[in-house]
Amino acid sequence: MFSVQTYQSRRSTLQKQVSSGVLLFLGNIENPINFEHNTYPFRQDSTFLYYFGIPAPYLAAIIDIDNDKTIIFGNELSIDDIVWTGQQESLKDKSLKCGVQETRPFAQLASYLQQAKKSDRTIHYLPPYQSSNKLLLGELLQVNPKEINPSVPFIKAVVAQRSIKENQEIAEIEKALAVSTEMHLLAMRTAQVSIQERHIAAAIQHYAYDHNCNFAYPPIVTVHGEILHNAYQQNFLKEGDMILNDSGAETAMGYAADLTRTFPVSGRFTTRQRDLYNVVLKAFEGARERLKPGVQFKDVHLLSARHLVEGLVDVGLMKGDPEEAVQAHAHTLFFQCGLGHMMGLDVHDMEDLGEQYVGYTEQEPKDTSTFGLKSLRLGRELQTGFVLTVEPGIYIIPELIDRWKKENKLSQFINYDLLESYRDFGGIRIEDNFLITNDGFRLLGPELIKSVEDIENYRTNHVQ
Template identity: 90%
Template sequence: MFSVQTYQNRRSELQKRVSKGILLFLGNIENPINFEHNTYPFRQDSTFLYYFGISAPYIAALIDLDNDNTIVFGNELSIDDIVWTGQQESLKEKSLKCGVQDTRPFQQLALYLQQAKANNRTIHYLPPYQSSSKLLLGELLQLNPKDISPSASFIKAVVAQRSIKEPQEIAEIEKALAVSTEMHLLAMRTAQIGLQERHVTAAIQHYASDQNCSFAYPPIVTIHGEILHNAYQQNVLKEGDMILNDSGAETAMGYAADLTRTFPVSGRFTPRQRELYQVVLQAFEAARDSLKPGVRFKDIHLLAARHLVEELIGVGLMKGNPEEAVQAHAHTLFFQCGLGHMMGLDVHDMEDLGEQYVGYTEDEPKDTSTFGLKSLRLGRELQPGFVVTVEPGIYIIPELIDIWKKENKLSQFINYDVLESYRDFGGIRIEDNFLITDNGFRLLGPELIKSVEDIENYRINHVQ
């Protein structure tokens, strides 16, 4: 946990942003895998961590704005609990560490909220993303879960606060990135012809665990980099394959890293792989160098797309005017997703609160219908204190090519005949994490090798 003062200051700032009523915070529960007592690893709700820092299941908290009171609700361990888990730090002790004096049994929460409702007081709550939280909200507020209506003012207040990272949060993110950088170098050393993708994942998971970290998200370690969220890791590594490794560590305090590198199994890129890797790297560098306050991330996304098109024209996969091609969204045959997202306590920071609040604004809402843009998680103007990812890529998806080619879609920009020989190419992505500063940006964490030459030299020198 951070200092007591940290959590008190955060809650005090939040109270200034919402005028009256009760702010309700629900912690997460232990979710069963296949029966009640065999559960997934517990992960506390990130907003609860931000304001209270308590990583324990089956607790809740509220800030009573009208009475200037903060309460944590939960149950102390019974002797039956102690038999199974041993004596643990009490809820009272945990609460004092975040500056909350008032702790009460969990069952008193419902009565507190019912009395508030009876007095026509406003109860603010955030969007529940777990089924258990939806059911609990319905029970606490005597609502049909279908009628749950989160508080927009509460959401906006939390987003405004959590978006601007404190120096101590940046330090935690950089801890995660230090571990993640070593994970990626280990992956480059581990991957060899004849192994399976899962062997690489196992190696980096072991390393993260040794550093008291977990994965911030299920890692994507695959020779089929064209599959954006590929979870299958049973393929055997072969000569000529590239591995796309999208993996990041999460610190014990819940802060994430998110890095991607693509490298050749054999140690050297083929000429075609090298050529398209350079295309992605050039787009990455152009997008990175455009990061600064006041610039819309959507515009940086489109800038990266334009650079991809310009370079793909040089390769022979595209043709025509680059600006017109991007306006027609022709680049989405190769780059179907967004350039990046916010990052912090969540790898896709605060997306449980709604992209319309986190990545966009009411004045400039998200385009939810256009292929490519509908997958752009962040479009708003950047501000000092934001932490963002930049992750352009090229993804050659045979099924998508077949659909477009059959329709002769945007053939004025796509060289379909040339593209046929690339059908089995795969995918390439390069990703780093950045802090937006007052004047520009700062790369977070140690710099991880990304040039063709550095990757090839590292692979050749470290793999026997």
């Protein structure tokens, strides 16, 4: 946990942003895998962590703005609990570490909220993403779970606060990145012909665990990098393959890292792989240099897309004017997703609160219908203190090519004849994490090799 003062200050700031009522925070539960007592690893709700810092299940908290009161609701261990888990730190002691003096049994939460409702006071709550909390909210507020209506003022206040990272948060993110950088170098050393993708995933997971970290998200370790969220890890590596490794660690305090590198199994890129890798690298570098306060991230995304088109024109896969091609969204045959997203306590930070509040604003709404832009999670104006990813890529998806080619879609920009010979190419992504500073940006964590020459040299010198 951070200091007592950290959590007190965060709650005090939040309390000033919502004029009246009760702010309700629901922690997470231990979710069963296949029966009640066989559970997935527990992960506390990130907003609960941000304001209270307690990584324990079956908790809730309220900030009663009208009465200037903060209470954590939960249950102390019974003797039956102690028999199975051993003696643990009491809820009271945990609460004191985040500056909350008052604790009450969980069963009293409902009556507290009902009393507030009877007094015509507003109960503010955030969008629940776990089914258990959707049902719990229905019970607590005595409404149909389908009629749950989260508080927009509460959401906006949390987003505004969590978006600007404190120095101690940056330090935690950089801890995650230090571990993640070594994970990626280990992946480069581990990858060899005839092993399976899962062996690489297992090696980097072992490294993360050895350094008191979990994965921030299920890793994408695949020879099929064109599948954006590929979870399959049973393919055997062979000569000519590229490995796309999208993986990041999460510290014990819940802060994430998110890195991607793509490298050749054989140790050296083929000519085509090298050419397209350098196209992605140029798009990455062009986007990175545009990062600063006041810049619309949507504009950075489109700039990166233009760099991708320019490179694809040079190799012959696209044609025509790059600016016109981007305006027509022709680049989305190769780059279907967004350039990046916010990052912090969640690898896609605060996405549970709604992209329309986190990545966009009412003045800068998201385009939810245009292919490509509808997958851009962050489009708003950048501010000092934001932490975000930059991750351009090229993804050759045969099914998408077939559909576009059948329609002769945007053929003035696409060289479909040459593209046919790239059908089995795969995908390339390069991703780093950045802090927006007063006058630009700062790369977070140790710099992980990314040039063709550095990757090939590293593979040559570290793989037997």
